[in-house]
Amino acid sequence: MPDTPDLPPLREVIAHHGLAARKSLGQNFLLDINLTRRIARASGPLDGVTVAEVGPGPGGLTRALLLEGAKKVVAIEKDDRCIAALEDLSAAFPGRLEIVAADATKLDLGDRIDPPGRIVANLPYNVSTVLLVGWLGSDAWPPWWDSLTLMFQREVAERIVADAGSKTYGRLSILAQWRSSARILFDVDRRAFTPPPKITSSVVRIEPTDMPEGVRFKDLERVTAAAFGQRRKMLRSSLKSLVPQPEALLEAAGIVPTSRAEDIPVDGFLALTRAFAASA
Numbered sequence: 001m002p003d004t005p006d007l008p009p010l011r012e013v014i015a016h017h018g019l020a021a022r023k024s025l026g027q028n029f030l031l032d033i034n035l036t037r038r039i040a041r042a043s044g045p046l047d048g049v050t051v052a053e054v055g056p057g058p059g060g061l062t063r064a065l066l067l068e069g070a071k072k073v074v075a076i077e078k079d080d081r082c083i084a085a086l087e088d089l090s091a092a093f094p095g096r097l098e099i100v101a102a103d104a105t106k107l108d109l110g111d112r113i114d115p116p117g118r119i120v121a122n123l124p125y126n127v128s129t130v131l132l133v134g135w136l137g138s139d140a141w142p143p144w145w146d147s148l149t150l151m152f153q154r155e156v157a158e159r160i161v162a163d164a165g166s167k168t169y170g171r172l173s174i175l176a177q178w179r180s181s182a183r184i185l186f187d188v189d190r191r192a193f194t195p196p197p198k199i200t201s202s203v204v205r206i207e208p209t210d211m212p213e214g215v216r217f218k219d220l221e222r223v224t225a226a227a228f229g230q231r232r233k234m235l236r237s238s239l240k241s242l243v244p245q246p247e248a249l250l251e252a253a254g255i256v257p258t259s260r261a262e263d264i265p266v267d268g269f270l271a272l273t274r275a276f277a278a279s280a
Helices: 010-017 033-042 060-067 080-092 125-136 154-161 171-177 217-229 235-241 247-253 266-279
Strands: 050-054 072-077 097-101 117-122 145-153 180-188 201-208
Touching: 010 080, 033 060, 033 117, 033 145, 033 180, 033 201, 050 060, 060 072, 060 080, 060 117, 072 080, 080 097, 125 145, 125 154, 125 171, 145 154, 154 171, 154 180, 154 201, 171 180, 171 217, 171 266, 217 235, 217 266, 235 247, 247 266
Parallel strands: 050 072, 050 117, 072 097, 117 145
Antiparallel strands: 145 201, 180 201
């Protein structure tokens, strides 16, 4: 797909439309087209693919996705100030950019995109985890998306990919890994953003895997919420918020009652969730 020479630099777009990033919306704009195209390519070949992007802002990553050959980009933007800038971009790529003025946390993207689609986004930091858990918790599996290529704060990315026994292992690790695979692709220096955040960011790629038998997302959510609600306590104590006598569940799952949540691998939590579902 050849470059489009008529696109103005993003700094000019931001200045023209008065798009100062808002902390309240978790906005940090990426202006480096080489970096945004690297993120777009990290999602895999885009020819013939429809991509959902959340929080496009002035359209830096959006234009990269289009330049890299995405068949169509569905851009979900809550900030009304950014719509005019995105409309200019849409005019440069006729029929390939759909702009949806909406709050992505209240939207089912699967209703707008024919599978298999993709989600590629520099997520607003203040809703990144909420959005991710929503996409991971789809009742339909495999989901409508074949991969998620998302930017998070580095500490969130580390939680997503963490192994049992590490300080960063927790609920998000389990919810991200029980029926998908996740890996950190690369870091993005804070200086790449406008305005620069106080932390390093990381691009994470998540792909769906087979659905474990006998485990429902809502049950896994309840079990992990109880287990990590008081993560320093032994499971025989922390799980009392889930069931009055957790020892029977732990025995059925083959877990030592004096274990702590952070020491139990994903498979252990799947066994615990099956035991909980059977006891209900």
